[in-house]
Amino acid sequence: MEYFMSIFLGGWMILFGVLFVIVMNKEFSGYLDDKDKKGDK
Amino acid sequence: MSIYALGVLASLVLYFVIGNVVGSRVKDTNDYYVSGRNANVALITGSLVASFLGTGVFLGDCGESYMGFMIPIMVVSVMACAGYPLGSALFGRYVRRSEARTIPEYFSIRFADKKIQRLAGVIVVFICFVYLLSVMDGLSTLMAQIIPFSREACLVIAWVTFTFFTVFAGSKGVLITDTIMFGIFSASILVAVPAIASAAGGWFNGIATLAVEDVGVTNMLAFGGNLEWMYDTAWANFGWAVSYGVVWMLVVSVSPWQSSRYLMAKDEHTVIRSGAWACIGVLFLNTVVLFAPVLVRVVNQDVDPYSTVMIWAAMNLMPVAAGILLITGIVAAGISSASTFLSLIGFAVVNDITEIEDDGKALKYSRIAMLVISVLVLCVSLVKPAMIWWMTQFSSSVVAASWGVVAFASVWWKRITRRGAFLSMLFGFVASFTIRLYALGTGTTFPLAFDPFWVGIYGSLIGLFIGTYTTQVSAEEQAQLEKLHIVPEIEKDADKIRKTKRMGYILVLAGVAELAFLVIFWAMPFSQAIAG
Numbered sequence: 096m097e098y099f100m101s102i103f104l105g106g107w108m109i110l111f112g113v114l115f116v117i118v119m120n121k122e123f124s125g126y127l128d129d130k131d132k133k134g135d136k
Numbered sequence: 137m138s139i140y141a142l143g144v145l146a147s148l149v150l151y152f153v154i155g156n157v158v159g160s161r162v163k164d165t166n167d168y169y170v171s172g173r174n175a176n177v178a179l180i181t182g183s184l185v186a187s188f189l190g191t192g193v194f195l196g197d198c199g200e201s202y203m204g205f206m207i208p209i210m211v212v213s214v215m216a217c218a219g220y221p222l223g224s225a226l227f228g229r230y231v232r233r234s235e236a237r238t239i240p241e242y243f244s245i246r247f248a249d250k251k252i253q254r255l256a257g258v259i260v261v262f263i264c265f266v267y268l269l270s271v272m273d274g275l276s277t278l279m280a281q282i283i284p285f286s287r288e289a290c291l292v293i294a295w296v297t298f299t300f301f302t303v304f305a306g307s308k309g310v311l312i313t314d315t316i317m318f319g320i321f322s323a324s325i326l327v328a329v330p331a332i333a334s335a336a337g338g339w340f341n342g343i344a345t346l347a348v349e350d351v352g353v354t355n356m357l358a359f360g361g362n363l364e365w366m367y368d369t370a371w372a373n374f375g376w377a378v379s380y381g382v383v384w385m386l387v388v389s390v391s392p393w394q395s396s397r398y399l400m401a402k403d404e405h406t407v408i409r410s411g412a413w414a415c416i417g418v419l420f421l422n423t424v425v426l427f428a429p430v431l432v433r434v435v436n437q438d439v440d441p442y443s444t445v446m447i448w449a450a451m452n453l454m455p456v457a458a459g460i461l462l463i464t465g466i467v468a469a470g471i472s473s474a475s476t477f478l479s480l481i482g483f484a485v486v487n488d489i490t491e492i493e494d495d496g497k498a499l500k501y502s503r504i505a506m507l508v509i510s511v512l513v514l515c516v517s518l519v520k521p522a523m524i525w526w527m528t529q530f531s532s533s534v535v536a537a538s539w540g541v542v543a544f545a546s547v548w549w550k551r552i553t554r555r556g557a558f559l560s561m562l563f564g565f566v567a568s569f570t571i572r573l574y575a576l577g578t579g580t581t582f583p584l585a586f587d588p589f590w591v592g593i594y595g596s597l598i599g600l601f602i603g604t605y606t607t608q609v610s611a612e613e614q615a616q617l618e619k620l621h622i623v624p625e626i627e628k629d630a631d632k633i634r635k636t637k638r639m640g641y642i643l644v645l646a647g648v649a650e651l652a653f654l655v656i657f658w659a660m661p662f663s664q665a666i667a668g
Contacts, residue, residue: 096359096370097659100207104214105651108419111218112643115412118225119640123633126623 140451141283143460144467147320148297151471154316155301155309165498168306169237169483171400175311180401180410182315183476184220185417187393189321190473191274193422194466199443202429204353204362208377213422214650215381217415219388221643224411227390228398230547230620232407236399238480239392240488246546246620247554248612250491255558257488259538259565260392264477264484265513267393267531271477272517274443275470281447282463291517294471299510302475303482303503307400310475317468322417324465325425327458328450333427335453336434340661345434347665352437356430357662366581375584383589386536390543392484393476404624405632412639416646423650427657478513482506530572537592538565541600547620554613556604563599568592 162168175183197209236242240260244253272291279290301309336342346356353362360370367373388394398407429445435453439445446466450459485505492498542560545552572588574580582588 097357097662098655100211100359101651101654101659104211104654105647107215107218108415108647108650109644110647111221111415112640112645112647115221115225115643116637116640119408119637122225123637126628126630126633 137284138282139456140460140463143464144279144282145293147464147467148293148471151313151317151468152297152301155305155313155475158309158312159301159305162304162306162308162499165237165487165495165502167308168499168502169399169487171307171311173235173400174402175400175406176402177406177409177413179311179315180397180406181413181417182318183311183397183400183472184394184410184414185421186314186318186321186469186472187397187476188388188414188418188473189421189469190271191278191466191470192270192473193425194321194446194469195274195277195443196270197426198429198446199441200365201426202433202439202442202445203365204356205365205373206357206361206426206430207359208361208366208373210423210426211374211377212380212384213426214419215378216384216388217419217422219385219394220411220415220418221408222385223389223395224398224408227543227547228395228411229404229407231395232398232401232404233620233624238399238483238487239390239396240484243542243546243557244488246613246616247557248610248616249554249558252554252558252561253488255561256539257484259535259561260484260488261481261509263391263531263535264393264481265509268474268477268481268513269517270531271470271474272513275467275474276517277441277443278447278463278466278470281444282451288518291514294467294474295510295514295517298471298475298478299507302478303506303510306479306482306502310472310479311400313475314472317472318417320461320468321465322421324462325421325428328446328454328462328465329424329428331454331458332431332449335449336431339431339657342431342434343658343661344665346430347662348668351433353433356433357658372584376587379584379587379589380533383533383536386540387532390539391532391535392480392539393473395543396480403632404627405629405636408636409639412643415643419646419650423653478506478510481509485509530576533572533587533589534565534568534592537568537589537596538562540564541593541596545600550617551604551609552600553604553607553609555607556600556602559599559603560596561599564592564596567595 166172200209231239231242234242234245236245240253240256243256244250272294275294276287276291279294280287283290301313333339333342343357355362360373363369367376401407401410428449432439432445432449432453439448447463450462454462482502482505486492486498486502492501538561541564542557546557568588568591571591575582575588
């Protein structure tokens with residue numbers, strides 16, 4: 096059970112890290128692409 | 137007077153001086169309430185962690201861990217950390233965008249309604265008052281162990297330290313002293329844990345001893361913790377821990393003493409990055425510090441009262457300099473939380489419950505309100521018995537139940553109306569408060585589904601749906617919601633966006649590190665010792 100608990104707690108943080116990545120990508124990717132395109136020009 | 141007492145008194149003088157020097161730079165209510173809204177990532181992170189890690193952790197949680205409840209407490213702590221990325225990304229940045237000076241004022245702007253600001257202000261005053269009492273208990277318990285004065289005299293010394301710089305300097309002083317104190321107690325944890333492990337015969341020997349030998353408490357480091365402490369089955373304790381993990385995650389996401397820090401950030405990227413760093417900081421510090429009281433049990437099974445286990449360890453198991461650092465760090469954690477709670481009460485009374493338009497008068501009355509309430513807190517603290525851990529649980533579950541639903545719905549649910557928000561907050565508060573009071577008064581332990589927090593959440597949801605579906609969203613509310621979702625131009629900087637996005641990968645790495653730490657330093661040595 097101690098291994099289960101380690102995986103549960105580590106996994107909990109990994110899950111929220113992944114969710115954070117998804118939310119930030121969704122939120123900001125449009126602006127980042129626009130800026131990069133402007134920079135290329 | 138012992139060298140520990142001199143160390144603590146010297147640190148109190150330092151906070152007092154720094155806070156008051158900063159206070160002399162406060163020009164208006166913008167400085168006083170939100171520190172000029174120009175704080176960087178380091179200051180916001182420091183304040184977030186310092187407001188969260190107080191005497192409730194160093195005395196309350198560490199005491200519970202010493203009595204064999206460490207694993208359930210660790211579950212609560214780790215789950216709570218997720219509240220930082222959740223709260224900063226989905227609530228905090230929008231609160232910052234509203235340009236409110238307090239969280240109750242944010243609700244007022246969002247729902248174009250002063251009534252909800254008053255209700256939220258009353259809840260802030262009530263919750264922070266109870267929480268402040270708990271911190272005062274912790275500080276006096278701690279100081280009375282090391283300073284040769286009565287508990288009452290220690291209370292007054294601690295009170296003077298945080299009251300005067302908080303009243304004088306407001307958020308500007310609190311941000312800077314919080315960050316200094318964050319540095320001090322982080323350093324103290326890093327020094328204390330290896331020293332205590334060494335006194336217990338080394339980390340792995342200590343874990344093995346706790347696993348197989350009689351240390352006065354059964355199931356010391358097992359999955360469900362001590363089965364004579366709360367519930368009598370491991371899964372019931374795990375259920376309690378997960379339930380309170382959710383409570384604390386909501387507290388970390390939306391409570392006034394956490395989310396109000398975001399109002400001081402210089403931009404929204406600072407809000408999001410600070411939330412992520414605070415998550416990593418609390419995750420690491422909280423996980424490590426909870427092992428310290430457990431390892432103390434290898435050496436001494438009779439620390440009394442058990443909430444002073446870390447003070448006993450500082451004075452008996454560590455080199456003098458490290459012991460001074462640990463005790464000073466615990467005091468710093470308490471003072472930093474106290475100053476945050478006191479400032480929130482003062483702001484709520486003047487900005488949210490009453491209406492003072494004139495800036496000069498608002499500043500003056502905020503200071504007076506803070507001083508008066510602080511005197512009241514001192515008087516109550518002097519006459520009531522200490523109940524650190526339960527008072528912390530009390531206020532956290534009430535704030536999570538009354539604000540949790542409304543906070544996220546205010547940003548993400550288009551249909552919510554001002555009446556729905558008001559009733560949700562009111563029902564959540566009344567339900568969780570009355571049930572919690574009954575539970576504490578009669579010593580009743582409810583089944584998990586009827587824990588005061590969940591009853592509060594049910595009440596909050598009922599209020600939300602009744603209020604929302606009996607009214608329509610007004611044009612003002614609609615306009616405020618649309619405004620809230622317009623990203624300001626300043627936030628579209630490509631470099632800032634890249635840095636903010638990178639924090640997600642760092643959070644994933646922190647989760648991997650947590651998993652590896654627990655397997656290597658707990659699960660593996662514990663299981664091997666049990667297997668013989």
